[in-house]
Amino acid sequence: MADLNPAQQSERDAALKALFARLDEAFKATIVAINRLTPTIIEVVVKAPMAAEKFHPGQFYRVQNYEAFAPVVEGTVLAAEGLALTGAEVDKEKGTISLIALEMGSSSRLCSTWKVGDPLVIMGVTGTPTDIPTGKTVLLLGGGLGNAVLFSIGKALRAAGNKVIYFAGYKYAQDRFKVEDVEAAADIIIWSVDKGEGVTAITPTRPQDKTFVGNILECMLAYAKGELGEQPVSLADVDHLIVIGSDRMMAAVKSARFDVLKPYLNKAHHAIGSINSPMQCMMKGICAQCLCKHVDAETGKEYFVYSCYDQDQDLDKVDFPHLNARLRQNTVQEKLSNLWLDYLLEKQQS
Ligand code: FES
Incomplete structure (x- = not known):
């Protein structure tokens, strides 16, 4: 390939920059709101335009926080395992997804520690769209x-x-x-x-x-x-x-x-x-x-x-x-992690 002259190089760099910006805008997921719905249910609203666009009713996402953004308490990184969460409400125009979690296990309990503006890992959409009949x-x-x-x-x-x-x-x-x-x-x-x-x-x-x-x-x-x-x-x-x-x-x-x-x-x-x-x-x-x-x-x-x-x-x-x-296969580990998380959250607050 022939060498690019400086004008061509800067044109190429600008095109690449624009492409990466478009990819970032489409694929990156960022928390835009966290709403408490009940004492044990929390809503995390995420801007993730491509993931929102591909959603059909019944499908879900794999959601977790980035280890690099997770707080560390007493040497434990408060990073969640992948949670299967449905798109309770998906606004394809705004590119937002409402994810609703029951705070029962230690990973789902971490949702309330996440912050607006933080990036999230959203994999999917996954699962199969629910079959929608007509006239039934x-x-x-x-x-x-x-x-x-x-x-x-x-x-x-x-x-x-x-x-x-x-x-x-x-x-x-x-x-x-x-x-x-x-x-x-x-x-x-x-x-x-x-x-x-x-x-x-x-x-x-x-x-x-x-x-x-x-x-x-x-x-x-x-x-x-x-x-x-x-x-x-x-x-x-x-x-x-x-x-x-x-x-x-x-x-x-x-x-x-x-x-x-x-x-x-x-x-x-x-x-x-x-x-x-x-x-x-x-x-x-x-x-x-x-x-x-x-x-x-x-x-x-x-x-x-x-x-x-x-x-x-x-x-x-x-x-x-x-x-x-x-x-129920992981009940013992789940109980232990919940107890450990109780201890860590108490430490974090004190
Ligand atoms: S969760 Fe891995 S194959 Fe279904």
Whole structure:
């Protein structure tokens, strides 16, 4: 290649600089806001234009902070492992992604120590877009943080001309977050909170919505039997279910579909569970940390699915005892890290 003269060199340098600036703008992820939603749920809003542009409802990102920006307390670097977080709200025009985390493990608890302006590692988008049918009646069932995944799915379902009935379950009324987003995701919502001492029922803000105290299955039964008043959307019309919550909740829904709910959900032959297996690389088949066991009830055949490749799995085939055992495999280490983090955060504050 012929040598460049000084004018050509500076032209090339300027072009490269502009290219790197464009790449930085598209691919770098920077925290723009951190909002506390409930005492145990936090929202981290990130500007990451390319990651936002590629998002479709149901998908998620692998999120962690940079070790170089993490505080060091007593020799421990407060760097998070990769967290699987959904894009609860994605604004493609502004290039922002709202990530919502339940502060339960030591990595998710670190989110509250992050700072606006810090860069973040956002890998993805990963997972598979949730299948959005048209002209159907879809039942969404969300437990706790699982509701964050259903915002974008419910909105997309409604935009595609589906009718959406949404059972949103929480432990306590104060655990609700982003109520307007839940409302935008459904034609009718049945809010429920678990029974317990001093529990107060949620007061719906829209006239068509209902409220219930008890577990989510009891809530569905009460609605189906007409105990919560008129039913603008009947369970008998439901074509399809999408369920996301704890593995225990999803296991209970799986068995109730063939038992107590069977007489009411007679048209719904297909249910999807959005499965949150333990995850590591989230690169769709590299580390196999996310393998989830399925069993075909008719043939008894067992097989395994990468949950980071396809988080939306046939609810009836998921082996929930196996998933529960996988989720509990690191319990001892998780408890120890949480205790160590308690100690470090106390030190940091003192
Ligand atoms: S998390 Fe590594 S292959 Fe799914």
